Amino acid sequence: MAGVTPNSEPAxxxxxxxxxxxxxxxxxxxARGLSVTVVERDARAVGASVRNFGHACITAQEGEALAYARRARDTWLRMAREAGVGVRECGTxxxxxxxxxxxxxEELAADRGAEEVRLLSxxxxxxTVPVAAEGLHGGALLPLDLRVDQRRAAGAIADWLATRPGVRMLWSTPVLGVEVGLVRTGRGELHGRHVVVCAGxxxxxxxxxxxDEAGVQRCLLQMLQVRVPGVRVEPAVLTGSSMLRYPALAGTDGARALRRxxxxxxxxxxxxxxxxxxxxxxxxxxxxxxxxAYARTLDPWSQxxxxxxxLAETRALLGRDDLAVVRRWQGVYASAADPFLRAPVAPGVTAVAVTSGIGMTTAFGLAPAVLDTL
Structure with a gap:
């Protein structure tokens, strides 16, 4: 791609x-009948969108995030049908x-009801899941949660978009600056009536x-790909530590007692x-x-x-010692006090980010809210 050839009309x-x-x-x-140009600095998505769990964690959200997650669920299922994205309605x-x-x-079940939280003995x-029985107090099924094939989802959606009328996908094209009606790239200028910056x-x-104004910093994750012979796990599996992270659970008396x-x-x-x-x-x-771990500039070293x-937690959870690490990686996502950044930059230019670890869960619900304001 030697350069960007502008359309005769701005997108x-x-x-x-x-x-x-x-x-x-x-x-x-x-979906709203608009022409769109998507510009991406890399040849494919390689960031948080592929380094995650592939878990649309819907029920454990609260407030605005819960509303976005519920709306996003419908779009994920549509993308499964239309774009061939691997999505499973297997819950958590x-x-x-x-x-x-x-x-x-029990507190979450009382608040949400049996359609969203089913207590399990x-x-x-x-x-349902191959965890060790020793010391088990029970659990819950969150049936509305989804599992997404995270390594392939972004690519499948991008490929589907490329077949839509009025859509241009520009890869390996770094963006150097944005202003009213204009995006400057390393390959030339792009013109559009609206610009949405989703740089994570x-x-x-x-x-x-x-x-700076939003207080955005980076959150660094350490994650593993582990091979365990003969294990089959259909839903996502959360543990007590997850109850300290996800807001609908973290706000319960039980989770507060666990943290203490x-x-x-x-x-x-x-x-x-x-x-x-x-x-x-x-x-x-x-x-x-x-x-x-959180910082504006992160140390490059894994610990x-x-x-x-x-790994010790996983051995205890599964009651298995035969875990083999296949891959190790670091994930990075934007973090800020407000989990959703929507900042006007200039007339017709908006910066948008999910400044928490729930981009896969909420992005398809956040986007309609953003477009409603343009």
Whole structure:
């Protein structure tokens, strides 16, 4: 691609970034009959959109995030039909291995009802997911949650968009600046009536003032791909540490009691901000994670002790010692106090980011809300 050849007419919308948040805005624009140009610096999505669990964690959200997640669920199912994205309606099993964890699930079930939270006995948990029975207090099924083939979803959606009338996908094209009606790239200028910047955790590279005002920093995750012979896990699996992360559970009395106990009994879990959970890839390997560290500029070093902490938790959860690590990686996403950044940059130019770890869960619900304001 030697250069960008402008269209004779500006696009209705230019989307900067072909991660899941940018793609969600392009999908919504197409649904509204708009012409769209998507410009991406890499040859394919390689960031948070492919380094995650492939878990649309709907029920454990609250407030605005819950509304976006519920709306996004319908779009994910549409993308499964129209774009061939691998999406499974298999829900999430939350495993309770302590009395406080069981209490948290009971509180959530009382709040949401049986359609969203189905309490499980220990026997029902082990019949659904292959976790160790020893010390199990029960669990819950969150049936509305989805599993997405995260390694292929962004590519499938981008390929589908490329077949839609009025859509241009520009890859390996770095964006140098944005202004009213104009996006300057390393290959030339693009013109559009609206510009939506979906640069994720690299927002500060393009619009540092916007990132500064929103308090955006980077969240670094350590994650693993693990092979366990003969294990089959259909739903996502969350644990007690997840109850300290997801807002609908973290706000329960049970989760608060668990955090107090872990302050003295398991401080290493809190210090590493562990959300120990797992999902299974189509090939059978488990995606296991994750730990969290926050900074504007992150240290480049992985910590073996954090991987060992995750592996120890996984051995205890599954009651298995025969875990083989296949891959290790770091995930990075944007983090800020407000989980959704929507910042006007100039007339017709808006910066958008999911500044928490729920981009896959909420992006398809956030995008319609953003387009409603343009």
């Amino acid at each position: 209705d919308m230019i989307v900067v970034g072909a991660g899941i948040v940018g793609l969600a805005h392009a999908v919504e624009a197409v 099993v939350v495993v309770a291995r302590a009395a406080e964890e069981a209490a948290a699930l 220990p026997a029902q948990v082990t019949a 955790h690299d927002l500060d590279r393009l619009l540092p003032g916007v990132a 106990r872990w302050t003295t009994e398991r401080p290493e879990m809190l210090a590493a901000v562990v959300n120990h959970m797992l999902t299974q890839e189509p090939g059978g390997d488990l995606v296991v994670g994750d730990t969290h 073996e002790a954090l991987d060992e902490l995750l």
